[in-house]
Amino acid sequence: MNSPSRYLNHHQQDIMYLPMKTICMLSLFFLLLQGKAQTTLTAAFSKSYGYEAGKNYQEAISAVKEVYDRSSYEINLRLGWLCYKAAMHKESLGYYKIAVSLMPYAIEAKLGCTFPAAALENTAELIAQYDQVLEIDPQNATANYWRGMIHYEKKEYPLAYKRFEKLVNLYPFGHDGLLMFAWTNLRLGKAREALVLFNKVLLIDPSDKSAREGLEFMNK
Secondary structure (H helix, E strand, O other): OOOHHHHHHHHHHHHHOOOHHHHHHHHHHHHHHHHHHHHHHHHHHHHHHHHHHOOOHHHHHHHHHOOOOOOOHHHHHHHHHHHHHOOOHHHHHHHHHHHHHHOOOOHHHHHHHHHHHHHOOOHHHHHHHHHHHHHHOOOOHHHHHHHHHHHHHOOOHHHHHHHHHHHHHHOOOOHHHHHHHHHHHHHOOOHHHHHHHHHHHHHHOOOOHHHHHHHHHHHO
16 A cells, blocks of 8 residues: 555646646636736726716715725725715725735725724724834824824823924924924913914915914914
């Protein structure tokens, strides 16, 4: 009786001695299948872009669903966006979360989750996604800004200060970061710093109502 190892050796030898023509034909067959699948996917995405341009989001969703593959990061990301545009927020969040599970380090999918989460007023989900982004990329401007905004709305001003300070260090002449850093400084009683920051905002936009309100508040 032949041992398993001997059988395997013989089997491997059989594979090794397959005619080169057969190997080439098999390789070509798989390449053709792969190419056909890619062509079909590209066509579906192209159709969805056309429908999206016309704000026909349901048709755009249907075009992508015709080639749906749960294991495809790109398909789930696309459906997450289209469902959000169609105001199907729960479905959007579901697709974005599948994309996150497929590529755990992808920042775009996590930020994608924040669109339907915000529409659903799901603060816990927003916090979770922004915190995950910041674990991967502590300098991420979008996550720092909105995490700071959540702290600010909760009147957690010292925590908001840290986020906006980082953002202003990254973008010293960025409007949104400067404005919220000014208001946070004001809430913390740092009037001198707030004054400087509000005036910087007015350099960017001399008509900024929020900055002017901040200055008027300080003059009362």
